Amino acid sequence: MKNLEQQWQKVLNFFKTKFTDGEEPQLDTILFLIGIQELGLIKPGFSKDEKINLMHIATCKLLEPYGYYEFSYRDSEGWPHYNRVKTLSDNENQDELMKEAIVNYFNDNKLL
Numbered sequence: 001m002k003n004l005e006q007q008w009q010k011v012l013n014f015f016k017t018k019f020t021d022g023e024e025p026q027l028d029t030i031l032f033l034i035g036i037q038e039l040g041l042i043k044p045g046f047s048k049d050e051k052i053n054l055m056h057i058a059t060c061k062l063l064e065p066y067g068y069y070e071f072s073y074r075d076s077e078g079w080p081h082y083n084r085v086k087t088l089s090d091n092e093n094q095d096e097l098m099k100e101a102i103v104n105y106f107n108d109n110k111l112l
Helices: 002-018 027-039 048-066 094-108
Strands: 069-074 080-084
Touching: 002 027, 002 094, 027 048, 027 094, 048 069, 048 080, 048 094
Parallel strands: none
Antiparallel strands: 069 080
């Protein structure tokens, strides 16, 4: 899908200019920053577990419109929690799905 690739390049360029000093961002970096956006809290020094949780929040948020997760609640510290609705099959192209989901997230939030 050519349009997806063009939009994906825009997402990568967004991260290159704002966060990675021109380097191609890793998917984990993109997920981490989306997780921070969804948490709505910036603090110095997230722990390793918190970083993993932030990437999980991002994954849940990104795959929610596809029916894989549904938002459940925010805990007393403001962390969002999701329930898994269905599991990705091994046959699905997970990389392409994540690219599409990230592009849609950026478009929906008017970040591009």
